[in-house]
Structure formats: structure tokens, C-alpha cells
Amino acid sequence: MQPQGRTVESLLQRGIELHQAGRGTEAAGLYQQILRLDGGHPAANHLFGLTLMQQGEPTAAIRHIAVALKTEPSNPQYLANMGVALSSAGRNDEAVEVLQRAVAIQPASAETYSNLGMANRSLGRFNEAADAYRHAAEIRPTEPAFHFRLASMLRQGGDHFAAEASYRKAIELRPGYAEAYDRLAFMLIDQGRAAEALELLDRGLAVLPEEATLHMQRARSLYAGGAINEAIAGFDRALTLRPTYGEAHLQRATSVRHRARDGAVAAMEGVFRSEHVDIVDRIFAGFALGKALADIGDHSGSIAAFIEANRMQRQRVTFSLNREADLLKSELERFRDADEMLLSGASSAANPVFIVGLPRSGKSTLELILASHPAFAGAGELPTMGRLVRELLRETGGLPLSAIPANRFAALGRAYMEEAQRLIPDGKRVIDTMPSNYHYLGFIRLALPNARIIHCVRPPAEHRVAIFEKFLTGAGFEYSNELGELRGYHSAYSQLMSDWHTRFPGFIRDLDVGALMSDRRAPMASLLQFLGADWDEACLAPAQSEPQQGDWSSAERAANHSAHMAAWREVHPELWA
Numbered sequence: 001m002q003p004q005g006r007t008v009e010s011l012l013q014r015g016i017e018l019h020q021a022g023r024g025t026e027a028a029g030l031y032q033q034i035l036r037l038d039g040g041h042p043a044a045n046h047l048f049g050l051t052l053m054q055q056g057e058p059t060a061a062i063r064h065i066a067v068a069l070k071t072e073p074s075n076p077q078y079l080a081n082m083g084v085a086l087s088s089a090g091r092n093d094e095a096v097e098v099l100q101r102a103v104a105i106q107p108a109s110a111e112t113y114s115n116l117g118m119a120n121r122s123l124g125r126f127n128e129a130a131d132a133y134r135h136a137a138e139i140r141p142t143e144p145a146f147h148f149r150l151a152s153m154l155r156q157g158g159d160h161f162a163a164e165a166s167y168r169k170a171i172e173l174r175p176g177y178a179e180a181y182d183r184l185a186f187m188l189i190d191q192g193r194a195a196e197a198l199e200l201l202d203r204g205l206a207v208l209p210e211e212a213t214l215h216m217q218r219a220r221s222l223y224a225g226g227a228i229n230e231a232i233a234g235f236d237r238a239l240t241l242r243p244t245y246g247e248a249h250l251q252r253a254t255s256v257r258h259r260a261r262d263g264a265v266a267a268m269e270g271v272f273r274s275e276h277v278d279i280v281d282r283i284f285a286g287f288a289l290g291k292a293l294a295d296i297g298d299h300s301g302s303i304a305a306f307i308e309a310n311r312m313q314r315q316r317v318t319f320s321l322n323r324e325a326d327l328l329k330s331e332l333e334r335f336r337d338a339d340e341m342l343l344s345g346a347s348s349a350a351n352p353v354f355i356v357g358l359p360r361s362g363k364s365t366l367e368l369i370l371a372s373h374p375a376f377a378g379a380g381e382l383p384t385m386g387r388l389v390r391e392l393l394r395e396t397g398g399l400p401l402s403a404i405p406a407n408r409f410a411a412l413g414r415a416y417m418e419e420a421q422r423l424i425p426d427g428k429r430v431i432d433t434m435p436s437n438y439h440y441l442g443f444i445r446l447a448l449p450n451a452r453i454i455h456c457v458r459p460p461a462e463h464r465v466a467i468f469e470k471f472l473t474g475a476g477f478e479y480s481n482e483l484g485e486l487r488g489y490h491s492a493y494s495q496l497m498s499d500w501h502t503r504f505p506g507f508i509r510d511l512d513v514g515a516l517m518s519d520r521r522a523p524m525a526s527l528l529q530f531l532g533a534d535w536d537e538a539c540l541a542p543a544q545s546e547p548q549q550g551d552w553s554s555a556e557r558a559a560n561h562s563a564h565m566a567a568w569r570e571v572h573p574e575l576w577a
Helices: 003-020 024-037 042-054 058-071 076-088 092-105 110-122 126-139 144-157 160-173 178-190 194-207 212-224 228-241 246-253 263-273 279-295 299-314 321-333 340-345 363-371 384-396 406-423 435-447 460-468 483-503 513-518 521-531 554-571
Strands: 353-356 376-378 429-432 452-457 508-512
Touching (some): 076 110, 144 178, 194 212, 212 228, 212 246, 228 246, 246 279, 263 279, 279 299, 299 554, 321 483, 384 435, 406 429, 435 452, 460 554, 508 513, 513 521
């Protein structure tokens, strides 16, 4: 070996030793020495690229790893780290392509599959991400993080039962996995399984007694079970452990009727105004403050807090009103000429009830009322229909509806019922309140022709304000953070629902839940007739989906609401246009 060759190999070995010892800066200096001697050295370029990634410089890392790949284009390690660098630089399409090459060459690399999952997740390709994480978990089944990531993608994709199994596996492998407890508990609560969530969280807190997120979720479980005072104590415990915990501030604020600027209000305002707190915590606290100030009658302060919190959130999301309005139109156009004969192939027995509407339209309250009837049971917000429709569209490759066999829609209906009925007692009719189901009404009509749709409505201005004052964090609610965009989306949505009525007459019933609550018997009797159910006095039982400690009388509630809407109309009269 030539002296320079011995020098390079010596420098490389020493650099690797330093790198593995966590002394990346020193290792980088040695790799640079090698590159001054041999600028095309593949290993030195690759390893120097890794140090650049660790320093937060993915673009520079890409340049050096690319040099390594010119010499060794099929090196799976180089490809895998190039994929990570591309993903870190926001070039996820390229990252997916490179990582797919890496796993094709080295299919036993769990980490590479996991990185492929992350890149797909960044692109919103939840099914592809789940597939990649599933491979990673199969290769290394004792790694809890892979099961957790798989669960997260299954949940995003709408397969909550499979997600639950993967969350539980992650917890089994790592009993102190706080994030897995948190996400699983959140999902269970949303499914109406608060008692199960409480049991899960108590197990988690036995291992992690000072974990604020688990105390917050435990408090949510208590609230969902009707134990409001205990829930508030739980939110307070979470805030003692983490005073800047914005979500806990908001959950507490929505559980209490505020009557003065007390210490709780001052605390949430402090978090909201602080420049040193994480932006997400500040946003949560801003929505909490807006609610509290509205309670105590400071309506101008409340509106200002909601506007600022929404402004902060709007900066974090991507949204195009024109694109979303076009999407709503296309959903109807797909069914404009749908052959009603397709209905003949679908199940004639299944008759679930879908309660649809934009957020804050009264869906949860109506679910409570209907679920008091002995024929019905609430299944919560099921992601099932959306997932099954996406699977159908993926399988059929964009074929027109006329080219899809009727029995395929029947299969979709059966798959939906099989999953939904797992969440309710035998013999009950399913009530599904998933907000996004309004996107799938045509598919519901073809797959479940005996289903009934209840469309919850409110006066437009009142509804827009209610949406704006609710922190909607999931995908699909990006329209809610800017008043002009919210007005535009609300109008496009209203037109869509009007068109659905025209396309499928008799399938959908509009219902103003606010009006229903003031005079329930006659409207409920009419609604039950629409649903094909007999009258039951249980439908007149009190129903309040969001009870609060120290709540107002109905007269106090009406007076505060009237004053709040008047304040909104003074500063934003265009909401009434």
C-alpha cells in the first residue's frame, strides 16, 4: 500500500472511532483531511455527509453522499442515508425512490423500512407508510417504536382496530411508552370507550406517575364518563406538572363555566402571550382564553384571542380554498350519472344512521338523543367509511362508477357494517358521527341504500363563529383558521349538501339541533319516522354533549350567546353575508 493510502485508511479508521464515540465534530475534521487527499473517496464522503446531517445541514450532506453513490451506486447504506438526507431536506418524493432502491438491495434493514415509512408519511401516503412500518416491525418485532409508528399510520388511514393492536404491542414491549399510552387513550375516548381508556391510563401512570400527558388524558376519560369535578382536578394535576401545557388549559377551560378573571384565566393568558413557549401550546392556550373571556362577558377580548390564535395556526397549515371547493364539486360530479341499478346489488338489510355536518353543528348532541332510543347505539366518529372508499378507489384505479360491479359496492357496505357493529351491542342500529362522511354520501347511497343521513345545520353566521372558536387540529379542517376562507368553504359545503339532496331525494334529512332542543317532541317524532323507528319517550331525556362545572341556566346561556354574537357582528358583519 502506498504511504498516502495508509494515511487515508488510518484517518478513516480514527474518524470512525471518534464518530462512534459521539465526537462527530472531530470525526468530521478527519474526514475532511481525507477528502483533501482524495475528493472522491466514497466512504469519507458518505461519513462526512452523516456528520453534516447531524449538524442540521442536509443539503450539504446530500452533495457528499451523492459523490459516494457515483462510485458505489448500489451500496445500500449510502442509499439509505441519502434517503434520510433527502427527507430531512423536504425532498420526500426523491427520498421514497432512493429508500425503495435501498430496501430492494437490503430487504432485511428494519431502519431503512422505517425511514421509508417516515418519507411516505410526510407525503400523506398513509397506506404506503403503514406498509413500510409493517415491514420494519416484522424484521425487528421487539422494537416498540416500529409498532408505535405503524399504529399511528393505521390510525391516520382509518383502521382503528389494527391501530389499537399495534399501540398495545408497543406498550407491551415498552411499559413506559408515554406517547403510546397517550395516543391509544385518545383513540379509545373518541370511540366512547372512556372506561377502557381510564384503566389503560392508570396502568401507565403506575409506571410514569409524573407524566403530564397521561394525567391530561385521564382527566379527559373522567370527563367523558361524566365525572366533571374529578376531571378538572386531573387537568389541574397535569398543569401542575407542566404549567405551559396548552392542551390541558383548553380542556380545563371547556369543562368550567368561568365567572371571573381568576388564576386559571391568568395562567392561560400567560402561556398565550409568552414568546418563550412552544407555538402549539400558545395556540391551545389562546383558544382556552377566548372561551374563558366569552364566559365572563369580555366579548371583545374573547374575539381578539380567537382571531390571534387562529392566525397563529393558519401560519402552520397549507390550504387552498379554490382547490377544496373544486374537490367538493368533483365529489358530486362523480355521482351525477350514477346508475341507480347499482343499488340492487347492495345489502337491503343494513340501515345505519350517518349524522353529518361541519364541526359544531350539533352532531354529538343529536347522537346522545338518538342513542337514548332503544333501537340505536352511538359508535362515535368512525373513520371506516372513508378508509373503505379510498381502498375501493385505489383498487379500481379511477374507473367510472358504471365500470365498477354492483357487488363491489355491496362488499363495501358489508365491510362497513362488520366493523361498525363491533362497537355497539347486538341488535342495535349504528349511529356514525364522523364529520368527513359528507365527502362519501354517494358511496354510502350505493353501498348501503337503506342507510339514512341526518344533516345537522345551524344559521350560517352562528355556525361560522362556532367553527372559528373551536381548535380543530386534524387533517381536513384547515379551512377553519381564516374568516374569509371559512366563509368560502362553508358556502361551498352548503352548495354540496343542497346538490346531494337533489341527486338522492329522500335520502337526507336536514335538522337544526338548536331548534330541536327548544321544542323536541314533534321534530323528534318526524325524525324517527324518517329513520323508520317508533316513538320512544326516552328521546325527551336531557342531553348535553359538553357539560360544564357551574354551568348557566338556559336564560343565562341565551343572554351570553346573544351578546357574544352581537360583538362578532360589530367587528365582522361579513359573516352574516
